[in-house]
Amino acid sequence: MKVILSALLLLLSLNSMAQNTGKVEITRGIISGKVVTVKDGLAIEGATIIIKSQKDSLYKNAINSDQSGAFEFKNLQSGTYSLQIKHLGYKEVTIGQLIINAVKPSANLSEIKLELAENDLKEVVIRAGQKPYTEQKIDRTIVNVSQLLSNNGVSAVEVLNNAPGVSVTDDAISLRGKQGVTIYIDGRQTFLDGTQLVNYLKSLPSGTIEKLELMPVPPAKYHVEGNAGLINIITKKNHTGGFNGGLTATNGRGHYDKANYSLNLNYKTGKLNLFGNAAYTSNNNYYKVDRERDFSFANPADNYTIKQNNLETNNRKTTRYKLGFDAALDTNTSIGLVIDGSVSPYKEQGNYLLQFNHALPDSIIKTQSDLNRPTNDVALNLYYQHKFKKAGENIRIDADYLHYTDNALQLLNSDTYLPNSTELANNYNLITQNPFEANVYSLKSDYETKTFADIKLSAGLQSIYSKRGSNGIYFNRPGIPNDSLTSSNTYTEHINAAYISLNKNLKKFSFELGLRFENSSSQARQYNYAGIPYPALHLNYNNLFPKLYVAYKLDTASVNTFNFSFDYQINRPDYSSLNPFAFYFDRYTSFQGNASLLPEKTINFDLSFTHSGILTVGTSFKKGRNTIIQFYYVNGQSLVNTSLNICSNYNLALYSTVAVPIFKWWTANLFGQVSEQLFRGEAINNDFLYNRVFTFEASGNNQFKINKGLSAEISGFYRTRTTFGQGYYLPMFRVNTSLQKKIFNNKATITLAGSDIFHSWKIRREIRVNNAWITSNIINDTRQINLTLAYRFGLEGKKRINKSGLETERGRAGVN
Template sequence: MKTKINYIIYTLLLVVISWGVSFGQAVKAGSTKVSGSLVNDQGKPLDYASVSIIKATDSTVVKGALSNDNGVYSFEKIPAGKYLIKASVVGYAKAISQPFTVTENSATIEVPVLNLQPGTNTALKTVTITATKPLIERKIDRTVMNVENSVLAAGNTAMEILAKAPGVTVDKDDNISLKGKQGVTVMINDKLTYLSAAQLATLLRSTDGNTIKSIEIITNPSAKYDAAGNSGIINIKLKKNTQSGTNGSLTAGTAKGQYWRDNTSLNLNHKDGNLNVFGTLSRGDNRRGHDLLLDRITDSAGHKTYFNQQSMMPESNHYNNYRLGADYDLTPKHTIGFVVSGYSNSGTSDNDTHTLIGRQPNVADTLLHTASTIHQTYKNFALNLNDRYKIDTSGQELSIDLDYSKFRNYTNAYYKTDYFYPNGSLVRNPQTLFNQTPSNITIYTGKFDYAKPLTKTIKLEVGAKFSSVKTDNDLRAQIDTNGSVVNDVGRSNRFIYQENIQAGYINLNKQFKKTSIQVGVRAENTQSNGNLVGSTPVKRSYLNFFPSAFINHTINDKNEVSLSYSRRIDRPGYDDLNPFIYYLDPYTFNKGNAFLNPQYTQNFEFNYTYNKTVNVSLGYNRTTNAITELILTEGKKTFQTNANLQTQTGYNANINTPFTITKWWEGNVNVTAFYLGFKSDSLAGYNFRDGQWAYQARTTQTFKFAGARLEVMGDYQSALTYGIYKIRPRYSVDMGISKSFMDKKFNVKLACDDIFNIRRNNLSSNALNNSFTIRQHNDTRVGRLTLTYNFGNNSIQVREHRSGADDEKGRVKGNN
């Protein structure tokens, strides 16, 4: 009797884990019942056997069950797809059925009888469930890149991994674009980062790839999500413990490009009864090279000046990140939790710039040498409190999140410029500048989401959110005058920006037999105040409505189509609004624009999915007041800033398909073609029109042999036009191999990015009275060695009753 109870306990855990996995896969509920029976070698029924229904494509567990006294098992509400049945019981070898297909029209599926043969091992051993997901998964509303299965994640940062995701491009300044469009909203574990582009880049560059579970790409979000981001949402999912007991992993890696790099991380998890505690510590040193060549011509009052500039800009970054959280089940329906996270990072750039200036091409009248050292520190503390309450069994639920984030950044910069004649004699005394820039950002947010099924086919979602953001940037500048350092009032300033947003949304979803429709609207009321101390504040207050609509229709078990629409907004980044001036040399600098307006985008997208794997999408978008990066001239000086264009129009077509050639060779192909057109009747005093068709192709090949995985990834982006820039083609090939030892506890990964060292970021412009060419080479060819050791108790344990919190957490993750 005790043995039978043990069987039941272990099998109940299989049921709980399989439910969690199935909801984590965001599987669409179906109405088909799958049943069958088990017998032993003598034809007698096998009772209390563990039975799982798994996906035939990737062996992911969908649901688990026990066979009854007659050896019969059954599964309810199985969605369309191809499946296998796996059965096991102590004393017998595992048995797996032949593949079978569930269609939308299937009412019941009867699986042929499974015969389990006696096994040689009768002792109950540690139960381990392993689900191998493909690198790229296409779901109805998003594309998922399963990072934890990819050897290319080894030793990479989140930014480097993101650059490999389908349709994603990271440019020379770490700006992220999706299907050719900038303005992407980046979330981490379904939560907004509230960071500027520069701060987000710093965070992603200092996030260890081994802590990432998956990257979700949502091109057309519903009204439930914030309206920010005209090209959609990228949601980075970090790993979280799902097993009982105490376990963890230790990762150490080293890499070599132009310079050596290293990274280490520790993940610890503990789950006991109602309590689940998880934490991550990671640190690393990342030094990379960056070479820039800039040729430009300025025209001042009809007199042309030619500049040839060469800069070596190596950068060293050190990061220390932490994350600690806990969930506690107050009741089977009620879970509360918290997450504390933060980082303490630092970086140093030592720039060496040589500039030749002349009145004729290739003839220098003056030579400049600017040496600069920029040291930056970034500190962050963030606290999240969350409450999830499953009100009843019909699917009615309520969730509440409260967030607080504090960022403290500090920049200390030194610039020294020497001026020479071609013969080496001094033109004038050297110029020495100093900058100190303390920056503080404080963020408060609170939101709630409520869902209630009104009928079996109609679901209502409502929610509200409040956010308050305050940034305080203080530029304190000095200049060396005849050996005496004095304050430089002309370059010093303080910029304080305050923004409050109140938002609410409503979604209504209706399910028909083969069609689902969702309509919603989000309202956001914004108040902002940009105050450059000593000048007139720039105040704004505006209320906007953001409708969205989705229609999904299943033609048959292999063909599915969907159509979606949404309206979105992009508010200027904090750095873009800040009118600070950042120098590369006395003739080259960057400054913000306090008068930038938000941009608004209408998005339309059509999707066709074949056999749940091949996806084709067509999209159209139109943006008004498009925020665009510009390079402008003031006399002989050239500076980079941002401005609003009148309109930006985009068309895109994308096809993404996985393929399997043999059992040991599979892969994925992603091709995107897009057109970007730009129009402005008055841009810096010019009538501007430009646009171009472009395409991006990426393929991943995975080879399995001798217990190892080899991945090869190649990508190509054609020449394209973005605003005033003509960007030249970019291409590269990455490769990685991994193998596990010691019963999969120890893993070795060896990878190389840009193995042929051919990835470049080159661009030019002849618009707005500009004439310049930029050639850049970052430190992209990097070899990596990463070692990971998994330790602790990974055995599956369970309480004698099933917690409803697993269903709740699964629905929250999959509820979009």
């Protein structure tokens, strides 16, 4: 019997083997090729190649051709595939019946020739514009700004607010619910913070922005001044041959008129690429604050209330410019220079009303303020880049300089009245001059190469030196100085850094391990009105910042992927937080920096799952110590806003992003997040802070294709109660709508956009301060309608696209 059974099993095995002959599965197949032009065989860099399975027509992966036009799909399973090759200005090419099996494990297509589509630009432009709104990479999320209609004719602040997981509230930028984001422009740090940074972003038109890179855990090459990650704003720079450019003009109306205009120009011939842009923004706005301070004491007779009504109207006119060139000295070496800057006068008129109540109205203070605050900046970048003979080996050296000035002059006049409008002899005047100047110098080098076992090595050095100085000059009346308030301050900082990063791609795993070392030395010194210095504050510390990224592919086509990241970050106090000078809104409300602030240190974890690049589900965790927060405290009857360190905070979040093609004419891009935040620690006047809250946040946009060339969009944002430091922020939402029409063979678009159409973007904040409870309601000119005309002109797609100039730091359009 055993012999019979053995024979039967042997026959079944032989039969099975026979049936599977020729069907041996492989998982390491390769399809490669090179994309060139039909006319002269020039390589086309940046062409999009999409691979699909012919069995079910499902999308598998997409890559771009490199500088030589080459591309390669690796680790393919046995099967039959098709390729779609497309590039702006060229006709699309489809190649099918590409068979991968054990007999034929690879397919080399040699040259794939693309034909110019000069007579069919309409079709080409539409297809080229079908870029997804977001793209997920191992260490960042890419947001393609132009894919959202509501990003037309607005500033960089609105572009950030429209991005998934990003919020700009109360001059603070948060990413996935965490404040302390560092902003880069074209791979280069802005060195601005707080109000200065937000004002700069308000002057940067969306027409100059190509995309955003959201990096909750930034790679080791970036110098990060924050604890919530990094956002890199990449501006437009065209590498297409010949002369080309774009013009964007926007006129809008909210409560006041608004306008912004931008012009981008590019000329590339041979080894030289010239580029530049100019932008003008005029923004009239208002800022209305209703604040109430309720003070409670053991003796109810001592209780009192201060009601404050503030109304500020302001106008900022900004002219920005950028000029630069890239020059190829030979096939492997290039140099470049960029000069950019801005001139931005700002005027503000404020009317502030304070009413004191002890059961009944006690007295009223009326304050008028006139503020002139012109800012100017100029930045210079010079780079050298060389590619060695060894594939993937290159070095880049950057030298940067920034000069920034902010000259504030404020005239403050207060009068006190009784409830019956009788004026008391208690007039108060204050004239404040706060000139500020910053000079920042940076020198860095970045080196890349391939080492043993195909490991990519990146390493670099960076040195940053900055000197910043400001004066607080106060007069009670013209010619009568207030020596008790007048002083000056200087702050110098020198940061030296080195980093190394290793990247390895395996069959299913991808690893990136980075380590950054920084030595920081700084000195803050304050002088009194006579120029006599107070004791200087010296800080010197060394820090190591480890970075780890791991990606695991559940299938060889990378349809389903897990991503994990970890890093350690430091948030050094910004200059405005360290500046000890007082800025007075009125005699009972002021802002003052804290020269004793310590750096904040945080650890961050992130784990996510991505399906087909359209669905991402993840969780993130952040824990910080010496957390820097904005803090209000009462000094007599005056409310003072300052910065301080508290013991710790943490943020735990669950988030998801999804792009859903509901119908052929309707696509939705959605983001949702649930998070828990805690801020805890001792504060001023023996106060103990313990703020803990759960928050739900959702945002999304719905895009509708109405007919050929006509499209519409509805987008929105909603957030429940949350906390940032001392304050609780009540729920808020907004809704935006847009309608766009393409004209002139798709070379121009007209967009009509409505922002915050229900005027619901109102900041409502609650703060507990010792014996006081402070509530604030803040409204500004967020509801507006804009009409934007964008026109693109010049040659398109007739030459090889060359990125031999600025790579991670190409071009800039702003203070950096």
